[in-house]
Amino acid sequence: xxxxxxxxxxxxxxxGQEARLRCSPMKGHSHVYWYRQLPEEGLKFMVYLQxxxxxxxxxxxxxxxxxxxxxxxxxxxxxQQVVRGxxxxxxxxxxxxxxxxxxxxxxRLTVT
Amino acid sequence: xxxxxxxxxxxxxxxxxxLTVYCNSSxxxxxxxxxxxxxxxxxxxxxxxxxxxxxxxxxxxxxxFGDARKDxxxxxxxxxxxxxxxxxxxxxxxxxxxxxxxTRLTIIP
Numbered sequence: 001x002x003x004x005x006x007x008x009x010x011x012x013x014x015x016g017q018e019a020r021l022r023c024s025p026m027k028g029h030s031h032v033y034w035y036r037q038l039p040e041e042g043l044k045f046m047v048y049l050q051x052x053x054x055x056x057x058x059x060x061x062x063x064x065x066x067x068x069x070x071x072x073x074x075x076x077x078x079x080q081q082v083v084r085g086x087x088x089x090x091x092x093x094x095x096x097x098x099x100x101x102x103x104x105x106x107x108r109l110t111v112t
Numbered sequence: 113x114x115x116x117x118x119x120x121x122x123x124x125x126x127x128x129x130x131l132t133v134y135c136n137s138s139x140x141x142x143x144x145x146x147x148x149x150x151x152x153x154x155x156x157x158x159x160x161x162x163x164x165x166x167x168x169x170x171x172x173x174x175x176x177f178g179d180a181r182k183d184x185x186x187x188x189x190x191x192x193x194x195x196x197x198x199x200x201x202x203x204x205x206x207x208x209x210x211x212x213x214x215t216r217l218t219i220i221p
Contacts (some may be wrong), residue, residue, distance in 0.1 A: 004154070033208070042118075042200055042211040043155070056208055091154050100145060101209060103154030 001065075004029075005074075006092050006104035013111050017085070023105045025094030028101060029104040033076045033093045034067060043091060049075060082111045114137060116203055116212035124218040128190055133215040135201035136183045142204045144177055144184050149198040149214075191219045 005024040013019050017092040025032050030051050035043040045059040049069035060067065064082075078088055089108050093101035116137045124133055126150075135144070143162045147155035159168050161177035161184065168175045174187040184201055196219050201212040 033213070040216070042116075042204075042214045043209055045210060048208050055205075070115075077155075093154070098156050101162055103152045103156070105145075105152070 002105035004094050004102050005090055006090075006107050008034035008107060009105065011107055012108050013082050013109065015083055015111055016081050019082050019109055019111075020110070021077040021079075021090050023075040023092030023094075023104060024075070025075065025092075025101055027043050027097050029102070031095045031097065032069050033095075034075075035065075035091045035093065035107070037089045037091060046077070046090075079109075082109075084111050087111045115205075115210050118199075118201060118212040118215050120215060121184065121213065122216045122218075124129065124220060125191060126220050127192060130187070130189050131191055131217070132185055132187045133199055133217070134183070134185050135212050136142055136201060137138060139180065139205060140181050142181075144204070145202045146183070146184070146186055147200045147202060149200060155198075155200055188217075191217075193219045193221050195219050 004026055006040050007022050011019055032049045036046055037043045047060045047067045048056040051056040052071050064080045066078045087110050089106045091103050091106045093103045119134050143160055144161045146158045146159055149155040159175045164179045164181045166177045172189045176185050188195055199215045202209040
């Protein structure tokens with residue numbers, strides 16, 4: 001069984017560019033979560049999605065950030081016009097229902 | 113304000129010693145989970161506790177959920193270098209997991 005797959009593992013963007021982070025959940029999982037982690041810190045909740053629906057986006061900035069989980073294909077976290085403060089590790093997790101999460105190995109975004 | 117506070121933030125002990133890390137909150141959680149994260153990887157689930165007062169053991173690790181379901185502890189017996197990592201607690205609140213601040217554990221051989 002493949003685990004949660006995130007790509008790319010590392011992403012470098014210049015200020016003002018767009019960053020697109022992809023997450024393929026585990027097979028059979030219909031719940032996807034995105035978290036952000038700064039060095040030496042815990043994970044901060046961003047958004048919770050089910051297929052084609054955003055359930056809770058209370059942790060996601062209102063501007064420049066968007067997320068989707070289409071009927072077919074991976075979940076996408078999109079950051080427009082990136083700034084240096086967006087540099088972080090972004091983790092995706094999936095579950096078959098609420099509760100225990102299975103995490104991917106993250107995308108490390110560096111904004112130069 | 114941080115919903116879940118973990119202590120200590122950093123802990124460095126000798127191999128063979130025992131240790132306890134704590135996860136505290138003023139909120140009541142329907143369940144609480146402990147994860148371990150190694151550098152460059154995502155967190156890996158260690159245990160889920162659901163019932164107030166529940167105790168679960170995983171080899172040398174003992175997890176306890178507080179009676180009021182607001183806090184939890186993780187006790188490691190005879191720590192080994194392989195236990196080194198970032199330990200995160202996470203509470204299930206309003207259908208999403210909120211993570212604690214983390215305890216960075218280093219076991220010195």
